[in-house]
Amino acid sequence: MVKLGEDNNFWAAGPTGPCGPCSEIYYDFGEKFGCGKPDCKPGCDCERFLEIWNLVFIEFNRNEKGELLPLPSKNIDTGMGLERICRILEQAPSNFDTDLFKPLMDRVKHLTHMKEPPILSLRIIADHARAVTHLIADGVLPSNEGRGYVLRRLIRRAVLHGKFIGVEKPFLTELSKEVIHQNGEVYPELIEHSSYILKVLEAEEGNFRTTLDKGLDLLQVLFQSSRQSKKIPGEEAFKLHDTFGFPFDLTVEIAKENGFEVDKEAFDREMEKQREKARSAGINKEDLLSAIRKMDLTKLKPTKFLGYEKMETDAKVAEIFPFQQVVVLDQTIFYPEGGGQVGDTGIITVGDKGIRVTNTLGAIDGIIFHVVDDVEDFKIGERVSMRLDIAKRKATETHHTATHLLQAALVHVLGKQVKQAGSMVSPQRFRFDFTYLEALTPEQIEKVESLVNHKIKEDLEVEISYTSLEEAKQLGATALFDEKYKDRVRVVRINEYSIELCGGTHVKHTGEIGFFRLISDSAISAGIRRIEGVCGQEAKIQVIYEGKKYRDELNELLKKYRFLQVEKEKLGGSKFLETDIFEIAGTELDNLSRAVDRKDSVSLRKFLQHLAGRLEWVNDRIKKVEKEIEGLKVGRGWEEVAGFENQTEDIKGISFYAKVLTSFPSHVLKDIVDKMRPVIKSGIIVLAALNPDKALFVISVSDDLTKTGFHEGHLVKILAEVVGGRGGGRPALAEAGGLDKTKVNEAITKLKEHLNNANPLS
Amino acid sequence: MKAKDVRKKFLQYFQEKGHQIVPSSSLVPKDPTVLLTLAGMLQFKPLFLGLEKPTYNRATSVQKCIRMNDIENVGNTSRHHTFFEMLGNFSFGDYFKKDAIVFAWVLLSNGFGIAQEKLWIAVFFFFF
Numbered sequence A: 001m002v003k004l005g006e007d008n009n010f011w012a013a014g015p016t017g018p019c020g021p022c023s024e025i026y027y028d029f030g031e032k033f034g035c036g037k038p039d040c041k042p043g044c045d046c047e048r049f050l051e052i053w054n055l056v057f058i059e060f061n062r063n064e065k066g067e068l069l070p071l072p073s074k075n076i077d078t079g080m081g082l083e084r085i086c087r088i089l090e091q092a093p094s095n096f097d098t099d100l101f102k103p104l105m106d107r108v109k110h111l112t113h114m115k116e117p118p119i120l121s122l123r124i125i126a127d128h129a130r131a132v133t134h135l136i137a138d139g140v141l142p143s144n145e146g147r148g149y150v151l152r153r154l155i156r157r158a159v160l161h162g163k164f165i166g167v168e169k170p171f172l173t174e175l176s177k178e179v180i181h182q183n184g185e186v187y188p189e190l191i192e193h194s195s196y197i198l199k200v201l202e203a204e205e206g207n208f209r210t211t212l213d214k215g216l217d218l219l220q221v222l223f224q225s226s227r228q229s230k231k232i233p234g235e236e237a238f239k240l241h242d243t244f245g246f247p248f249d250l251t252v253e254i255a256k257e258n259g260f261e262v263d264k265e266a267f268d269r270e271m272e273k274q275r276e277k278a279r280s281a282g283i284n285k286e287d288l289l290s291a292i293r294k295m296d297l298t299k300l301k302p303t304k305f306l307g308y309e310k311m312e313t314d315a316k317v318a319e320i321f322p323f324q325q326v327v328v329l330d331q332t333i334f335y336p337e338g339g340g341q342v343g344d345t346g347i348i349t350v351g352d353k354g355i356r357v358t359n360t361l362g363a364i365d366g367i368i369f370h371v372v373d374d375v376e377d378f379k380i381g382e383r384v385s386m387r388l389d390i391a392k393r394k395a396t397e398t399h400h401t402a403t404h405l406l407q408a409a410l411v412h413v414l415g416k417q418v419k420q421a422g423s424m425v426s427p428q429r430f431r432f433d434f435t436y437l438e439a440l441t442p443e444q445i446e447k448v449e450s451l452v453n454h455k456i457k458e459d460l461e462v463e464i465s466y467t468s469l470e471e472a473k474q475l476g477a478t479a480l481f482d483e484k485y486k487d488r489v490r491v492v493r494i495n496e497y498s499i500e501l502c503g504g505t506h507v508k509h510t511g512e513i514g515f516f517r518l519i520s521d522s523a524i525s526a527g528i529r530r531i532e533g534v535c536g537q538e539a540k541i542q543v544i545y546e547g548k549k550y551r552d553e554l555n556e557l558l559k560k561y562r563f564l565q566v567e568k569e570k571l572g573g574s575k576f577l578e579t580d581i582f583e584i585a586g587t588e589l590d591n592l593s594r595a596v597d598r599k600d601s602v603s604l605r606k607f608l609q610h611l612a613g614r615l616e617w618v619n620d621r622i623k624k625v626e627k628e629i630e631g632l633k634v635g636r637g638w639e640e641v642a643g644f645e646n647q648t649e650d651i652k653g654i655s656f657y658a659k660v661l662t663s664f665p666s667h668v669l670k671d672i673v674d675k676m677r678p679v680i681k682s683g684i685i686v687l688a689a690l691n692p693d694k695a696l697f698v699i700s701v702s703d704d705l706t707k708t709g710f711h712e713g714h715l716v717k718i719l720a721e722v723v724g725g726r727g728g729g730r731p732a733l734a735e736a737g738g739l740d741k742t743k744v745n746e747a748i749t750k751l752k753e754h755l756n757n758a759n760p761l762s
Numbered sequence B: 001m002k003a004k005d006v007r008k009k010f011l012q013y014f015q016e017k018g019h020q021i022v023p024s025s026s027l028v029p030k031d032p033t034v035l036l037t038l039a040g041m042l043q044f045k046p047l048f049l050g051l052e053k054p055t056y057n058r059a060t061s062v063q064k065c066i067r068m069n070d071i072e073n074v075g076n077t078s079r080h081h082t083f084f085e086m087l088g089n090f091s092f093g094d095y096f097k098k099d100a101i102v103f104a105w106v107l108l109s110n111g112f113g114i115a116q117e118k119l120w121i122a123v124f125f126f127f128f
C-alpha cells in the first residue's frame, strides 16, 4: 500500500456536491514500462501504473462556499473504466487495442489510401466517433454553446483528423453505424435513434467540410508566407475566424500538424479590439443589461405593465441610469423585449419636451428599462406621460400572432416533432426556428403558407386568459422547453387551433394580420430549421416591389435580346419578329396585389413563378441567339481566310500563314483557328483581328513543331510587344492583345524575322 | 475477454452481492450544475445527499460518460478518452470502506483472475 498526497485523492463530482476521501486500485505493468525515477509509484504520470478503479467514501457535501459539511449517512461510490479493465484482461498494449476501438480504427484504415496512417489520428477519430454517436442519441444537437458546442467540436476534430490522413469523402456516418452496431444491444437508444443520428452527423459534417476546405486553402497560403518564422500571425488567424468562420482552435491544430505556431496573444488582441468596436458602435443590449445588473436594483419595485390594453399613460420616474441612458418608471405601456418580440419604441414627454424611446428592455426582477435619447430632463419622482409608436407596435403584433398560426400549421403539416426553438418578431418581419430534420418540400411550404392565410381569412378571435401552469398543460398549450413560467401563466388562444403560453402582444382578430408570406426555409444547424415570414402591409409592399423588379429585369433582358437580334440580322441571320416577345403588363402586377388582398397565397406563388419563368424564357432565347451569332461570325471569318491552304509561306521549311481580319472577339478567332488546324497539318497560323478597342492576335503551332521547341507563349509575346500589349496562353493556342492597331502588320513581320533567324529551341 | 462479457460479469457479480442493476442514465444530466454526465454517481446524487429516499441500498451500473478535460491527451496516451464507460457499485448508507475494498479486490483477483501482485491499492489518509 502507498500513501498519496491530498489533491490526488480527494474526489468530488463537480465544484459542489457530495465528496469524500478515496482509495485507488492500480495495475502494475512492470518496471520496464516505468520512468525509472526513484519515486515512481502508483499515481506517477508514466505508463507503469494504470489506475483502474476509484473507490470514493462519500461522507461530505461541499457547498457553494467550498465548505465540507458531513452527510447524514455514509455512502460508497466507485468507478472503474471499462476501456482500462478490458485492456488488462485482453492483455492489449493500449485501450485502443481492445475490441472497443479496433473495429473502428480498422474501418478508418480502409477509408484512406495511406499505407500507415498516423496512429494518433486513427485513435482520435475512433474516440470521437463513439462520443458523438452517443451524444446525438441522447438528444444533443451541434451548436455554438454548451453541450452543442462540445458535440460540434468533437465532430470537427474527427473530420479534421480524417483530412490529415487523406480521407476525402464524408465518413462519420459510416463509423457511427459501426458504433451503433457494436453497442446497440447495451444501449438501445442508439438503435432507436439510428437514422436520426446519421442524419445529424451527415448534415454537420457536410457543413463543416465546406468551411474546412476554404480554411485549409487559406492556411496553405499562410504557411507559405510564414515559413521563415514558423509562426502564424494572430491577425491572420483572426481574419480566418472573423471573415471565414474558421474556428481558432482548428487553426492552432492544423498549424501544429504542419510544424507551425499561432500567435495567440495577437489573436486575443484582435478579438478584444473587435469587441471594443462593437461596444462603441452603439448600445449593445447585452452589455447594457449586464451593466445594469451590476447596479443596486433592490429598492426598485417591478414596473407595472399596462401595454396589453393601453397605448398611452402617465407615470412617475423611479430611477435614472445616466451612463446607460436608461430610465425606469413606476408603470409603462412599452413592451420590453422578450419572448422573441422586440422592445417597443415611442415618446416619453417630460414637461413639454418629447424624448424618444429607442428600445425597451426587461428581464431583471420584473423591472422594465426604457432606453432613451437623452436622460437629462428626467428627475426622479416627477410625472411624465408617454405614447407608443402605434404603427410599429401594430405591425409587430401582426407578426407575433402570425408566428402562433405558423407553429400550429407546421405541426399540422409536418407532425408533432415540430417544436419551437426560438423566434424573433419585429415590425418588419419574423423568424421562427423549430426542430425538424429535413428541408420542407415546395408542396409543404405552399400548404403551410396557405393554411396560415386560411386562418387569417377566418378572422378568428385571439383570446387572452390567465391560468395555472397545470391547467394550461391540460389545455395542450405549447411552450418553449426551458422557459420558466410562474404560477399564473398567460395563455394566448386562437380558437381550438392554437394555444400557447406567451407574454407577447397580439392582434385582437387574425384578420388584422392581413396576409402571410413565407419568405424562406433554411437550416440554421443540424436538426433546427428557420422560417422567415412577413405579414400585412409589409408583405404587400414586398410583393409589389418584387413584381416591379421582375418587370425591370425583363425589360433589360428584352433590350439586350432585341439588340442581339438586330446584330444577327446584319450578319445574315433569320429575320426577327417583334411579335415573338412581350413585356410584363401592368395588369399582371395588379394580379399580384389582388392575390395578396384575397389572402390567396397559392395564386400569388403561381403568378410570381410565371414571372420568373418569363425571365428564364428570355434568358434562354438570348443564349440561343448568341450562339447563332457566333456561328455566323465564324462563317464570315472563314470567308475572310478563304483559300488559306494555298497561301502559306515557307519559312525555313515551316508552313506559315498570317492574316489580318476585320473585327472578331477572341473566342471566334479561336474557333476559326481550330477549323484551320486540321487543314494545315504542320505549321504556324497567326490570325489578327482589328477590334474597335484593340488589336487581337491568336497564334497556333502544330503539335509536331511544339515538340521541336516552338512555344506559342513565347511567339505571341513577340507580337504583343510590338502592339504594346501582353499575351499568354495554353500550349496549343495563345492569344495577345494590344492597343496600337496600326502596328499589326509590323508585328507579323517581326515574328517572321524571328522565325527566319531563330533556331527552333529559342 | 470481450467488452460485452466484462460488462456482464461486473453487473452479475454485484447483483449477487445484493446490488440493484440500474441502467445508464443519459449523457445529458438532469442536474443543472453539470454540463455532461462525468461519472456513474451523477444519477445517484440526490440519494447521496439524502434528498430522495432510495428504494434500494445498493446499486450497480455501467454508465456512459463524457469528459472533455482530457481531450488533448486522447490518442497521445494509451488510456485517455472523451467518451468512456464507467463500471460502478454504490452504497447508500449501507456498507462502507472495508466492504467496498473487499468487493473490488475479490472481483479483480478471483472474478477476473488478475494476479494479486499486479494490483496496488493506494489509500488516502484524511485529517481534520
Ligand SMILES: [Zn+2]
Binding pocket: A034, A035, A036, A037, A039, A040, A041, A044, A045, A046, A047, A048
Ligand atoms: Zn513513473
Ligand SMILES: [Zn+2]
Binding pocket: A339, A400, A404, A500, A501, A502, A503, A504
Ligand atoms: Zn408568442
